[in-house]
Amino acid sequence: MNLIALHGAPGVGKLTVARELQALTSYRLFHNHLAMELGFALFPPQSMAFRELRERIWLDALGTAANEGLGGVIFTLVFEPTLLPGFYERLVSTVEVSGGSVHPFELRCSPEENARRVVQPDRRAFSKESNPEFLLSAREAGAYDPPAISENTIIDTTHLTAAETAQRILEALNATMR
Numbered sequence: 001m002n003l004i005a006l007h008g009a010p011g012v013g014k015l016t017v018a019r020e021l022q023a024l025t026s027y028r029l030f031h032n033h034l035a036m037e038l039g040f041a042l043f044p045p046q047s048m049a050f051r052e053l054r055e056r057i058w059l060d061a062l063g064t065a066a067n068e069g070l071g072g073v074i075f076t077l078v079f080e081p082t083l084l085p086g087f088y089e090r091l092v093s094t095v096e097v098s099g100g101s102v103h104p105f106e107l108r109c110s111p112e113e114n115a116r117r118v119v120q121p122d123r124r125a126f127s128k129e130s131n132p133e134f135l136l137s138a139r140e141a142g143a144y145d146p147p148a149i150s151e152n153t154i155i156d157t158t159h160l161t162a163a164e165t166a167q168r169i170l171e172a173l174n175a176t177m178r
Contacts, residue, residue, distance in 0.1 A: 001100035002072040008107035009144040010129035011118030014076040020166035027072035066098035079146040
């Protein structure tokens with residue numbers, strides 16, 4: 001299984017791009033908030049119970065997908081302070097144990113564009129960050145900085161449509177799989 005891991009700060013376009021990628025491929029989409037909403041229903045988001053449950057759901061779901069031989073999955077996530085240390089390494093191990101591979105892509109955009117996007121009404125469908133002042137201060141403090149990922153590809157989405165971003169991801173993915 002190929003796992004496309006789209007990560008970046010809230011509001012950079014991960015889910016929008018993931019939907020475009022899904023339309024261009026036969027990959028399944030596993031949006032991170034599917035697990036988070038379940039956790040929010042039971043526990044406070046800063047609690048260890050929430051953090052552990054969210055990770056178990058993510059890893060169990062993606063591990064099962066890899067074991068079942070799905071061709072590909074698109075996974076969205078934010079590297080934020082409540083992630084348990086070493087999550088990315090556990091994600092890679094979970095997928096690779098079944099012969100799969102993880103392809104991380106970090107989406108970024110300018111702070112101004114990020115502030116514009118984070119207030120979009122569609123973000124309210126899930127419990128997504130929608131306060132531009134909080135987002136910008138958290139970004140400046142490094143709250144969404146990913147761990148060092150050697151194979152990470154960074155794409156600035158400030159002036160790209162979701163379709164253009166998805167196309168760049170597919171081109172990069174095809175280049176690494178040759």
